[in-house]
Amino acid sequence: MLETSEISSTIRMIHEEHLDMRTVTMGINLNSCVDSSFAKTCDCVYDRICRCAGRLVEAADRTGARYGVEIVNKRISISPASILLEGEGRTVDDAVALANALDRAAESVGVNLLGGFTALVQKGMTRGEALLIDSLPAVLSATKRVCASVNVATTKAGINADAVMRVARKVVETAKASIADRGFGAAKLVVFANQPEDNPFMAGALLGPGEAECVINVGVSGPGVVKRAIDRLKKRVGHPRLDQIAEEAKHTAYRVTRVGELIGHEVAAALGVPFGVVDLALAPTPAVGDSVGEIYQSMGLERIGAPGTTAAVMIINDAVKKGGSFASVSVGGLSGAFIPVMEDHALSQAVTEGSLTLEKLEAMTAVCSVGLDMILLPGDTTAETIAGIILDEAAIGVVNRKTTAVRVIPVPGAKVGDEIDFGGLFGGGTVTAPKCPGGNETFVTAGGRIPAPINSLTN
Amino acid sequence: MSMTYLVTVVASDRPGVVRDVSCALFDMGGNLLDVRQTIVGGIFVLNATVSFDSVADGIDAMRSSITTNVLKALAADKPDVCVRPVANEEQSRKQSSGNYVLAVTGSDKPGRVYKISSILASYGVNIEDWRYDSRDADHALSIGLVKLPDGVSREELENALRKELSPLGLTTSLRHENIFRATNEVGPIAALLGE
Numbered sequence: 001m002l003e004t005s006e007i008s009s010t011i012r013m014i015h016e017e018h019l020d021m022r023t024v025t026m027g028i029n030l031n032s033c034v035d036s037s038f039a040k041t042c043d044c045v046y047d048r049i050c051r052c053a054g055r056l057v058e059a060a061d062r063t064g065a066r067y068g069v070e071i072v073n074k075r076i077s078i079s080p081a082s083i084l085l086e087g088e089g090r091t092v093d094d095a096v097a098l099a100n101a102l103d104r105a106a107e108s109v110g111v112n113l114l115g116g117f118t119a120l121v122q123k124g125m126t127r128g129e130a131l132l133i134d135s136l137p138a139v140l141s142a143t144k145r146v147c148a149s150v151n152v153a154t155t156k157a158g159i160n161a162d163a164v165m166r167v168a169r170k171v172v173e174t175a176k177a178s179i180a181d182r183g184f185g186a187a188k189l190v191v192f193a194n195q196p197e198d199n200p201f202m203a204g205a206l207l208g209p210g211e212a213e214c215v216i217n218v219g220v221s222g223p224g225v226v227k228r229a230i231d232r233l234k235k236r237v238g239h240p241r242l243d244q245i246a247e248e249a250k251h252t253a254y255r256v257t258r259v260g261e262l263i264g265h266e267v268a269a270a271l272g273v274p275f276g277v278v279d280l281a282l283a284p285t286p287a288v289g290d291s292v293g294e295i296y297q298s299m300g301l302e303r304i305g306a307p308g309t310t311a312a313v314m315i316i317n318d319a320v321k322k323g324g325s326f327a328s329v330s331v332g333g334l335s336g337a338f339i340p341v342m343e344d345h346a347l348s349q350a351v352t353e354g355s356l357t358l359e360k361l362e363a364m365t366a367v368c369s370v371g372l373d374m375i376l377l378p379g380d381t382t383a384e385t386i387a388g389i390i391l392d393e394a395a396i397g398v399v400n401r402k403t404t405a406v407r408v409i410p411v412p413g414a415k416v417g418d419e420i421d422f423g424g425l426f427g428g429g430t431v432t433a434p435k436c437p438g439g440n441e442t443f444v445t446a447g448g449r450i451p452a453p454i455n456s457l458t459n
Numbered sequence: 460m461s462m463t464y465l466v467t468v469v470a471s472d473r474p475g476v477v478r479d480v481s482c483a484l485f486d487m488g489g490n491l492l493d494v495r496q497t498i499v500g501g502i503f504v505l506n507a508t509v510s511f512d513s514v515a516d517g518i519d520a521m522r523s524s525i526t527t528n529v530l531k532a533l534a535a536d537k538p539d540v541c542v543r544p545v546a547n548e549e550q551s552r553k554q555s556s557g558n559y560v561l562a563v564t565g566s567d568k569p570g571r572v573y574k575i576s577s578i579l580a581s582y583g584v585n586i587e588d589w590r591y592d593s594r595d596a597d598h599a600l601s602i603g604l605v606k607l608p609d610g611v612s613r614e615e616l617e618n619a620l621r622k623e624l625s626p627l628g629l630t631t632s633l634r635h636e637n638i639f640r641a642t643n644e645v646g647p648i649a650a651l652l653g654e
Binding site: 009010259328 | 560562590592600602612613614617630632633634635636637638639640641642643647648649651652
């Protein structure tokens with residue numbers, strides 16, 4: 001039998017430290033639904049999702065109940081939807097019809113979000129991909145569950161500056177199209193560099209071209225578990241060294257990831273589909289005690305954003321990856337520390353207080369697992385400003401051979417300092433802005449492609 | 460005829476008790492199959508199954524001999540010894556799969572284990588291992604490895620335990636054993652799941 005201390009620590013993780021399965025995401029390839037009749041394509045999409053994922057929620061809930069671990073979200077990722085829009089004569093109305101079919105299917109099987117309304121345009125853009133991007137304002141304001149992503153850069157391809165500008169305009173238009181929801185549509189759109197093809201987390205979930213027909217990927221979280229582990233370390237040793245903190249975080253990440261590995265295997269077996277990856281992401285929720293920012297505070301950063309914050313992010317991100325990689329047969333997705341400002345009360349508070357700026361967040365994204373995520377911008381933020389933000393993030397990702405992303409919401413009518421609350425997991429926060437938002441127009445509209453960096457030439 | 464016995468030894472604790480018990484059994488031709496030894500309340504407690512290839516003088520005579528020899532080996536340690544033959548069907552009974560770990564925490568009060576075990580018995584739950592540690596009287600901990608019968612779900616039993624135990628200030632957790640093994644052991648998850 002296990003040691004008493006081992007049993008107690010596991011129970012503590014589940015009951016007191018917010019350990020949960022953040023998402024069980026079923027990836028479904030929809031490429032076989034291409035038909036010369038677009039109505040038939042949409043019908044096929046709906047039917048295939050319902051057929052593949054009809055038992056997803058029940059299987060996930062049953063497995064969660066068996067272990068007494070909450071599976072917070074059951075979700076679906078699909079193969080890039082742009083492929084379904086490639087046919088001759090397709091229009092924005094067709095894209096909206098497709099998104100509506102996806103939305104209805106997601107509702108029908110009981111999942112809260114569906115990702116993969118995606119275009120991969122890092123090197124060039126097809127008709128279907130251009131159409132998908134152009135349809136984003138209509139799609140994201142008309143649907144509830146559909147999440148979109150656009151990959152504008154990879155280390156191998158460089159950065160597609162034409163695509164960056166095009167999608168930046170759509171970010172602004174999407175926020176305006178969902179003005180009744182304070183621009184919430186833009187919260188369901190993320191722009192990537194080096195987008196992972198097995199990411200189970202929203203809004204960037206996707207079943208990439210190299211993936212199986214149908215697969216289960218899981219996302220585990222647990223920032224509260226890591227924070228409490230560091231707090232206990234401090235209680236034990238007083239003032240721990242940074243290597244002691246890193247070691248504690250690594251071991252904790254191992255234990256958290258194992259829960260995902262266990263439950264993911266069981267759900268996949270119950271549904272008769274392959275198990276894909278565990279994505280161990282320290283993904284916060286707006287709840288106190290479930291915050292990545294609180295980890296940095298426990299590490300000794302009283303004010304998040306103070307010099308040293310980037311190093312703290314690096315320590316935790318690296319520890320999470322090391323612990324997670326040993327825990328799972330296949331770690332994938334984003335795996336690391338997220339810093340979604342609105343979804344993390346401590347980060348959000350730091351932005352409100354002014355200690356955490358957009359520029360500091362950008363520095364942190366060089367060492368975290370994603371990028372500028374869930375950031376509220378003033379309503380008059382221009383597409384050129386957003387394009388510049390995307391280019392900067394993509395540059396960080398491309399050169400460092402890592403994923404970076406931008407998910408910003410230019411809230412219609414809002415000014416710096418305004419408080420916005422989307423509720424639920426999306427959280428709330430204070431509108432912020434770059435210190436120097438303009439003066440980049442000539443550069444960001446120049447178009448073309450930023451060539452792949454020299455360190456991409458690895459063959 | 461070979462025979463297996465369960466030998467329970469309770470004695471004052473000191474270095475060398477296990478050596479003296481195992482020596483006594485070895486000298487009689489016994490082979491230890493399973494040994495569980497611990498210290499409870501400062502007292503040495505050992506449970507062991509031991510097999511003998513031959514019990515020529517009969518099962519009861521061998522039982523008496525084991526008792527006598529172990530008592531003699533621990534003469535200075537105030538020993539109590541209980542020896543019981545183990546039937547073949549008992550030997551073949553294996554620990555079942557599908558085990559759950561029950562943990563109940565709260566302040567130490569008389570009758571607590573009785574209350575918990577009564578609820579478990581009423582659901583037909585078999586306790587396969589049990590620990591109770593009340594050294595911290597405010598956070599006394601009961602941990603049991605239990606087997607749920609068919610038709611009883613984890614949630615149902617946990618809810619029943621909570622309904623009865625919460626008014627007593629006790630916190631209950633019932634989780635499948637695999638979650639504890641997954642988070643504390645090193646090894647492929649597939650092995651836990653029998654894949």
